[in-house]
Each structure stands twice: as C-alpha cells, then as structure tokens.
Amino acid sequence: MLALAAITLQAQESQEVYSFLRLPVSAHVAALGGDNITITEDDPTLIFHNPALIHGVSDKSLNLNFMTYMEGAKTASASFVKACKDAKASWGASAQYMDYGSMKETTADNQQTGDFHARDIALAGSFAYQLGTHITGGITGRFISSTIGNYSSAAVAVDLGANYYDPESQWSISAVAKNLGGQIKAYDEDFERIPLDMQIGVTKRLIGSPLRLSVTMSRLNNWDTALIRHLSVGADLLLGTQFYAAVGYNFRRSSEMKITDDEGDSNHGAGLSLGAGVQLQRFKLQLAWAKYHVSASSLVVNVTYSL
Numbered sequence: 001m002l003a004l005a006a007i008t009l010q011a012q013e014s015q016e017v018y019s020f021l022r023l024p025v026s027a028h029v030a031a032l033g034g035d036n037i038t039i040t041e042d043d044p045t046l047i048f049h050n051p052a053l054i055h056g057v058s059d060k061s062l063n064l065n066f067m068t069y070m071e072g073a074k075t076a077s078a079s080f081v082k083a084c085k086d087a088k089a090s091w092g093a094s095a096q097y098m099d100y101g102s103m104k105e106t107t108a109d110n111q112q113t114g115d116f117h118a119r120d121i122a123l124a125g126s127f128a129y130q131l132g133t134h135i136t137g138g139i140t141g142r143f144i145s146s147t148i149g150n151y152s153s154a155a156v157a158v159d160l161g162a163n164y165y166d167p168e169s170q171w172s173i174s175a176v177a178k179n180l181g182g183q184i185k186a187y188d189e190d191f192e193r194i195p196l197d198m199q200i201g202v203t204k205r206l207i208g209s210p211l212r213l214s215v216t217m218s219r220l221n222n223w224d225t226a227l228i229r230h231l232s233v234g235a236d237l238l239l240g241t242q243f244y245a246a247v248g249y250n251f252r253r254s255s256e257m258k259i260t261d262d263e264g265d266s267n268h269g270a271g272l273s274l275g276a277g278v279q280l281q282r283f284k285l286q287l288a289w290a291k292y293h294v295s296a297s298s299l300v301v302n303v304t305y306s307l
Contacts, residue, residue, distance in 0.1 A: 017192045018144050018155065020098040020120045021179060023292065025049070025065055025077050027300040030288035031275025032234025033248030035216045037174040038203035039236075040165050042279065044081040045286075045302050047092045047126050050161040050176050051138030054090045055128040058282075059083040060307040067300045070293050072101030088130040094140075096122040105149065116149035126159075137162050142179075144194070148187065155194050157181035170205035170212075196221055205238070212236040219252070229255050234273075242280060246288075248273045257294050268294045275300075282306040 024030040026045035037050040044063040046053040058081075065077045079094040100118040107113060121144070128138035140159035146152065161176040178197040186192065201216035214234040223230075234248035254271025268291065275288030284304040291297050 016195055017153065017183070017187075018120060018122075018146060018179075018194050020075065020096070021122065021144070022195050022197070023067070023069075023075065023098075024288075024290075024300065025067075025096065027065075027275055027286035027288040027302040028244075028246065028277060030290055030300045031246035031248055031273050032214055032236070033216065033232030033250040033273055034253065034290060034292075035199065035218045035232040035250065036201060036203075036214055036234060036248075037161065037176045037199050037216060038163065038172040038201040038214060039212075040163070040172050040203075043284065043286075043302075044079045044092065044304055047079050047081065047094050047124075047140070048077070048096070050163060050174055051092075051126040051140040051159055052128050052136045052161040052163040052174065052176075054081050054092050054126060054138065055088075055130055055136045055163075057081045057083070057090060057092075058306040061304055062307060063302065063304040065300070065302050068296075068298050069098075070296050074099050074101075090128045092126040092128075094124045094126065096120075118146075118148045120144070120146045134166050135162065135164050142181075146187075151187040152185070153183055153187045154185040155181060155183040157194055170207060172203040173201070175200045210238045212238055214248075225252075243276070243278055245276045246274070253292065257291070259294055269297075270294055277302075 024034045025048035029036045029049050042058050044057050044061040061081045063079045067075045069075055075098045077096040079092055081090055081092040083090045098120040102115045102117055104112050105114045105116045122142055124140050124142040126140040128136055130136050138161045142157045144155040157179040158181055159178050163174045165172045176199045179194050182194055183191045197218055198220040199218045203214040205212040216232045217230045219230055229252045232250045237245045250271050257270030270291040273290035277286035286302040288300040
C-alpha cells in the first residue's frame with residue numbers, strides 16, 4: 001500500500017531534495033561512470049540501481065558499503081538479498097545513510113550561535129521476479145528521512161525496473177524509473193521534488209573477448225540540455241570469473257564540474273572513474289575511485305559475503 005501511494009504523490013515546488021539518492025552505491029557501477037542499470041553480476045549492491053538485477057544474486061548475500069565524499073561528509077549503506085525457493089523470485093532489504101558533518105549556525109549578521117548537523121537516511125525493501133525466459137522485473141519501496149538542524153522531512157518513493165538478458169548473445173538491456181513519489185512531510189511548509197530519474201541502458205560483452213561495454217542514459221525526464229550530458233559510458237575487462245577492472249566516463253558530471261581559473265576551463269578529472277574487484281564464490285571486495293566535486297576525490301568500497 002505504501003509503494004502504490006508513493007506513485008500518486010505530487011511535489012509542489014521545483015527545488016530538489018535528497019540528492020544523496022543520485023550517488024552510486026555499487027563500486028562496480030561507480031567505476032563504470034556512476035550510472036549503470038544493466039550489468040548482470042552476483043552483486044547485491046545492484047539493488048540500489050535496478051531492483052530487477054537482484055534476480056540471480058546468491059542466496060543470503062549480505063553487503064556493507066562505505067564512500068568518502070567531500071570534507072566532513074561520509075556515506076554508508078548495507079543490503080541483504082534472499083533468493084526464494086522457486087528460483088524465479090528474490091527479495092532484498094537495503095539502507096543508506098549520509099552524514100554531512102557539523103556546520104556553523106549563525107545569525108543573519110554572521111554571529112555564530114552554535115553548531116548544527118545534517119543527515120539523510122533511506123530504508124527500502126525490494127522484490128524481483130523472472131517474467132520470462134530472458135526478462136526480469138523488479139520493484140523497490142523506499143522511506144526517506146532527512147534532518148537539518150531543528151528541521152526534518154520525510155518522503156516515500158518507488159523504483160521500478162526491468163531487465164532483458166540473453167546469456168548466449170551477452171546482450172543486457174534495462175529500463176528503470178527511480179524515485180517515483182514525493183514528500184509526506186516538508187522541512188517547513190513548502191513541499192519539494194525528490195530526484196526522479198528515468199534511465200535506459202545497454203551492456204554487451206564482445207563474444208570471445210574479456211571486454212564488456214556499457215552505455216547508460218539518465219535523467220530522461222528532464223530533457224533540458226544537450227544529449228551528451230545524459231550519457232555515461234563504461235568498459236569492463238573481465239579477467240576470468242573472479243576479477244574485473246573497469247573504467248567509465250560521465251559526461252554530465254564532467255560538464256557540471258567544469259570551472260574557469262587562470263589556466264582556463266577545467267573539470268579537474270571529474271567525470272572519469274576507475275575501479276576493480278575480486279569476486280569469489282562467497283566473498284567479494286570491490287573498489288572504485290571517482291570525483292563528484294572538483295575539491296575532492298571519492299572512494300567507494302563494497303564488501304559482500306554470502307551466508
């Protein structure tokens with residue numbers, strides 16, 4: 001009932017809140033440009049990017065994640081995926097936490113009166129079901145809470161995802177609608193938008209080659225800029241079934257982070273991402289590096305264990 005109610009909610013203002021939901025959680029996705037909804041792996045962190053992709057994840061997979069962000073801000077998350085007995089369905093639970101650290105509280109004339117904290121929390125449940133030989137659908141229902149000093153807000157949202165995967169041709173095609181819903185409690189009196197994101201993507205492994213290529217288009221519901229700024233591209237080098245190395249580029253992030261200084265225009269490496277992972281039968285360790293702000297680099301760490 002909560003998931004269905006979220007679809008009908010409407011925001012009243014044009015401002016966007018809970019932008020932490022746009023950050024990648026999966027280190028593999030982060031390495032592929034930060035937006036990817038099509039890689040088919042035994043990886044429970046994909047629950048944060050496309051709920052349909054948890055189908056095929058090992059039973060009782062527990063996952064913990066950590067990401068360094070800008071100075072003073074840290075984010076952590078966790079997920080758990082359970083496969084159903086009929087092998088056609090899987091369900092999962094996940095949580096995200098973003099702490100923005102301590103900030104100075106001042107009056108209008110810049111007199112400091114103390115400190116305040118800001119933090120975001122999201123709790124979610126997911127379900128995926130195999131609809132056909134090659135097609136899987138998934139849904140995530142999410143509750144979001146945010147606190148800024150003495151102010152707080154809450155929202156409910158739904159992610160809907162579908163994936164087509166052919167193991168023979170190695171084609172994977174997905175479509176996802178993220179964060180359908182809205183606020184149920186505003187910080188003050190004005191309700192604001194949550195980060196709705198419509199995405200499509202494709203991944204193809206070159207037959208007989210360890211190379212796998214991915215292309216993802218995001219924010220298709222907000223077509224207010226050039227086509228290239230909706231695009232993320234990535235490439236995997238699959239070294240057997242246990243190791244991978246990945247590189248990606250996010251054109252929107254590169255454009256948004258571009259600044260002008262004495263040396264001209266530069267994005268200081270923003271947009272580029274790198275990563276690698278070790279994926280054993282029961283234990284997985286994945287790392288990714290990227291820049292989500294010109295002032296600092298971010299490191300994403302995923303640790304997964306199948307119970």
